Amino acid sequence: MPSLKDLRNRITSVKATQKITKAMQMVAAAKLRRAQAAAEAARPYALRMNAMLANIAESVAGTPSAPALLAGTGNDKTHLLVVCTAERGLCGAFNSSIARLARDKANALIAEGKTVKIVCVGKKGNDILKRLFSKYIIEFVDLRAVRYIGFENADQIGRSIIARFEAGEFDVCTLFYSRFKSVIQQFPTALQIVPAIIPEKPEGVVTTAAYEYEPDEVEILSSLLPRNISMQVFSALLENAASEQGARMSAMDSATRNAGDMIKKQTIKYNRSRQAMITKELIEIISGAEAL
């Protein structure tokens, strides 16, 4: 049976925790708005780039001059998994669900006898995957110092992926991130970026028969494809940032609610035992007086 003082201390500490989680929730809400706007602003570029890519790939597809980034290396022995997670925890199942998706994929590939290499973007994913796959992790990109993700950050990652591809370090590259749908819904997603999957032509776009290319198809495509990889990494990072804040917001919301419940329960317990003590004292006094 805890003393009254113990109970009082417990209530104060839960109240302090509640204040912290409440503040974190509000900070996440403010950051979410920003992250969401950034993710939405990046969409038009990605959309138009897809349209261009669909157009140009059509005219190159099947020809032997198609770049390796589009056609692939011809086999799929070595897989590179780029796992994008958050730098911080306390955001519900956000990090672990991305890591789980990547882990399952890696296990499946290893079981098939393929070689797996992992690049971790974000500290949390690195921490989780390090335990199981430390010998497969070839690079860890730390974005902790970055406040708002700019295209340069993504471009750097994109360039390093391409450099590895050109050095023949892998055949297939898959990007893992969490797609943002709403505050309570984020979907961990695996997206293959090398060899590039050519997007379907959007409905209603008529293929104009004779496009002219300057300098020529292959040359444009070979600068468009690396650009597209960087862009995909960029939008993955932005979606991730929005998802992270969304996940943190709902996690902190339920933490605040739990703290509230706990305070209520503890307060009832505290009042009961205070009452019991008073009653006990009264009984002692009365029975003492009666004995006289």
Next chain:
Amino acid sequence: MAAFTFELVSPEKILFSGDVEQVVVPGTEGDFAVLKDHAPVMSALRPGVLSYTDTKGTIETVFIRGGFVDATASLLTVLADQAIRVADMSEAAFTAEVELATTLLGAASTDEGKRLAAERLAQIEALRSTLAH
């Protein structure tokens, strides 16, 4: 002159979307102007200045750091790697561009690369001096 739709998009945002009468883009093979009903063309862009004339006849200039252009009869899309309105370009932005071009020039190993980098540097310097007046 007839108007057509022009979109200037950078990875971070849409910079311009609306009707224009003429757009001059810095293609890798040389600058070219696009009017309405242009033959479908797709081209890579080099770093340089893009200018467009809107329906009121005002000319706007934007500095772009390379990219791609996709022209069809009724729509012109420019995907710029980075785009800054020339009017908004600060002294610091110029200095950064000049530095970048200088490092590229130093790093260029082929004659072709050297020529491109030197051209880029010259263009930025020229742009800077026109704006300074």
